[in-house]
Amino acid sequence: MAIATENRPEEKVSPQVSSNENKRWTLNDFDIGKPLGRGKFGHVYLAREKRSSHVVALKVLFKIQLQKSQVEHQLRREVEIQSHLRHPNILRLYGYFYDQKRVYLILEYAARGELYKELQKCKYFSERRAATYIASLARALIYCHGKHVIHRDIKPENLLVGAEGELKIADFGWSVHTFNRRRTMCGTLDYLPPEMVESVEHDASVDIWSLGVLCYEFLYGLPPFEAKEHSDTYRRIVQVDLKFPSKPIVSAAAKDLISQMLVKDPSKRLPLHKVLEHPWVIQNADPSGVYRG
Numbered sequence: 001m002a003i004a005t006e007n008r009p010e011e012k013v014s015p016q017v018s019s020n021e022n023k024r025w026t027l028n029d030f031d032i033g034k035p036l037g038r039g040k041f042g043h044v045y046l047a048r049e050k051r052s053s054h055v056v057a058l059k060v061l062f063k064i065q066l067q068k069s070q071v072e073h074q075l076r077r078e079v080e081i082q083s084h085l086r087h088p089n090i091l092r093l094y095g096y097f098y099d100q101k102r103v104y105l106i107l108e109y110a111a112r113g114e115l116y117k118e119l120q121k122c123k124y125f126s127e128r129r130a131a132t133y134i135a136s137l138a139r140a141l142i143y144c145h146g147k148h149v150i151h152r153d154i155k156p157e158n159l160l161v162g163a164e165g166e167l168k169i170a171d172f173g174w175s176v177h178t179f180n181r182r183r184t185m186c187g188t189l190d191y192l193p194p195e196m197v198e199s200v201e202h203d204a205s206v207d208i209w210s211l212g213v214l215c216y217e218f219l220y221g222l223p224p225f226e227a228k229e230h231s232d233t234y235r236r237i238v239q240v241d242l243k244f245p246s247k248p249i250v251s252a253a254a255k256d257l258i259s260q261m262l263v264k265d266p267s268k269r270l271p272l273h274k275v276l277e278h279p280w281v282i283q284n285a286d287p288s289g290v291y292r293g
């Protein structure tokens with residue numbers, strides 16, 4: 001795969017490293033530690049950049065698998081987009097390099113791992129916790145949209161948790177840098193808005209829909225349009241068949257916010273800055289932006 005190498009991480013590393021910007025990364029620059037997890041295309045390891053002692057997560061992707069699945073273009077786009085984003089709730093991509101068989105992504109280390117596992121453990125989150133996460137995601141998405149980046153794949157599996165408990169959007173595999181309306185079908189069905197399921201044009205308000213789905217899942221433990229068959233999920237999304245179970249008990253204010261995000265007409269969804277001003281978010285989200293348990 002012919003992607004160019006990037007400069008060294010210029011932030012959070014010692015000055016002697018950042019001054020050496022023309023040096024290309026190689027595996028020899030890192031001490032490799034324990035495996036952090038396994039993805040579809042390779043493995044992720046804890047690693048330490050030798051000269052700065054900066055701890056990172058090194059994602060190792062096998063070129064052959066990327067080629068087989070025809071995702072080289074998608075990866076290039078992901079790297080291009082994520083490496084230019086700087087936000088406390090977006091996982092940093094410091095750089096990348098490759099050898100004959102593998103592509104290596106140098107990522108910010110998210111010490112508390114996957115949010116998905118936390119949600120599985122707790123079944124569902126408290127309103128304080130959910131609101132704190134939704135507020136930080138709304139801020140991260142406002143930042144992305146300001147840079148004309150639409151994420152398009154917001155879901156618990158793509159969220160990691162940093163050492164302080166802060167949420168980090170981690171996967172930009174389906175994101176696009178766009179000034180135009182898009183038509184591509186992508187993402188996981190449960191989180192897709194009606195306009196993407198129906199493959200009609202979509203814009204940044206797809207992320208508002210996904211945030212609404214996520215808010216529901218945080219509070220109820222399941223996504224709102226889940227069904228046994230794909231075709232039923234599809235139908236429920238298109239009809240916006242939104243039901244609030246009686247258990248767990250969720251406040252009327254939370255349901256109001258969800259109902260304002262899960263609106264079929266994209267132009268009528270609550271804008272992200274209004275999500276931040278919603279009474280449920282104001283009353284429940286931790287002002288520090290971090291859920292501390």
Ligand code: AMP
Nearest residue numbers: 036037038039040044057107108109110
């Ligand atoms: P992925 O290939 O991105 O799905 O990553 C596989 C697994 O590795 C994830 O499910 C996480 O448990 C772990 N992981 C990936 N990236 C990081 C990171 N930056 N920090 C900590 N753990 C990570």
